Amino acid sequence: KIFKKILLTMMMIQKTFVGSIIRNFNKPQKNLLLATMMQSSSTFPVANSIESKLKNQLDPIHLEVLNESHMHNVPKNSETHFKVIVVSDVFNTVKMPLQRHRKVNEILKDELDGPVHALSIIAKSPSQWKTMQDKGIEIAKSPNCKGGDGSLPPR
Amino acid sequence: MPQCGFSARVVQALQSEGVDFASVNVLDYPQIREGVKKFSQWPTIPQLYINGEFIGGCDIILSMHESGELGNALSEEKVEDGTQ
Numbered sequence: 001k002i003f004k005k006i007l008l009t010m011m012m013i014q015k016t017f018v019g020s021i022i023r024n025f026n027k028p029q030k031n032l033l034l035a036t037m038m039q040s041s042s043t044f045p046v047a048n049s050i051e052s053k054l055k056n057q058l059d060p061i062h063l064e065v066l067n068e069s070h071m072h073n074v075p076k077n078s079e080t081h082f083k084v085i086v087v088s089d090v091f092n093t094v095k096m097p098l099q100r101h102r103k104v105n106e107i108l109k110d111e112l113d114g115p116v117h118a119l120s121i122i123a124k125s126p127s128q129w130k131t132m133q134d135k136g137i138e139i140a141k142s143p144n145c146k147g148g149d150g151s152l153p154p155r
Numbered sequence: 156m157p158q159c160g161f162s163a164r165v166v167q168a169l170q171s172e173g174v175d176f177a178s179v180n181v182l183d184y185p186q187i188r189e190g191v192k193k194f195s196q197w198p199t200i201p202q203l204y205i206n207g208e209f210i211g212g213c214d215i216i217l218s219m220h221e222s223g224e225l226g227n228a229l230s231e232e233k234v235e236d237g238t239q
Contacts, residue, residue: 072160097215105198112198118161119199120214140217143160149182 046079046115050108054086057107061126062087068120072145074152083120083142091125117152158182161213162201168220169203174229205229 025033044067051065064085069078086104094100100123105112112119120142124132131137157163157180169176181188181200188200195202195209203210205228210216219225 097218098211101211101215102196109198117199120161122214143164143213145160146156146158146163148158 043077044079046111047082050082050084050111050116053107053111054084054104058086058088058090058103060086060088062129068118068142071142072118072152073148073150078152079115080152081118081142082116083122083139085122085124085139087124087126087129089126091123091128095125097123157201159201161199165201165203165213165216168216168225169229172220172226172229 047065047067051063054060054063054065062085064083066083066085067079068081068083070076072078072081074080084104090103091100094103101121104121104123105119108116108119122139157166157178166178179187181191191200191202192198195204197209197212199212201213201216203212203216210228211219216225219228
């Protein structure tokens with residue numbers, strides 16, 4: 001009980017301390033803070049969109065959205081090539097890999113119709129994922145780029 | 156060899172299965188590139204078809220190759236695939 005009280009008090013102090021610092025920012029400092037906060041979500045809008053759609057529709061127990069565009073023949077900071085690792089109870093009933101992939105493709109239809117050129121999908125049920133972890137099975141790395149035809153980014 | 160790493164891996168898997176296969180470089184045929192996506196309702200390339208049936212893309216093919224499923228599926232069938 002005392003521990004909880006101390007912890008809560010520490011959190012309160014921290015909150016007001018940081019709060020008081022920000023309150024004392026002048027306008028340019030506040031603008032910079034705001035810009036930084038906005039940039040981290042707007043710099044990679046496709047990744048954010050993929051993450052939120054998969055979270056909302058599959059309620060995964062584990063999710064990784066990996067931008068692999070840097071491995072390919074595309075400009076810096078592109079969002080054209082992704083790998084997603086999704087572990088969800090939905091895959092207890094959707095068992096076949098093809099069906100799992102179709103489900104993910106459907107959820108990310110707009111991204112795939114749009115900027116996303118390649119999507120590697122690892123889709124597992126929680127028990128399959130646990131087995132992989134217990135056995136130390138690692139996710140295979142995506143293949144190296146062969147250069148393509150230089151036509152990316154598309155659309 | 157294909158100009159795409161994902162397609163190249165699928166080609167390697169098929170070669171190691173020791174089967175004859177036909178392929179289309181969709182970079183040379185934009186209509187096929189788009190048409191095959193509509194046909195299979197699958198948004199990306201490579202796409203493997205066995206006897207006209209869409210099997211999957213790179214992730215699925217490589218996983219089937221590792222588990223031996225691909226070998227089983229190929230053992231009696233004629234194979235066609237579209238790659239880039």
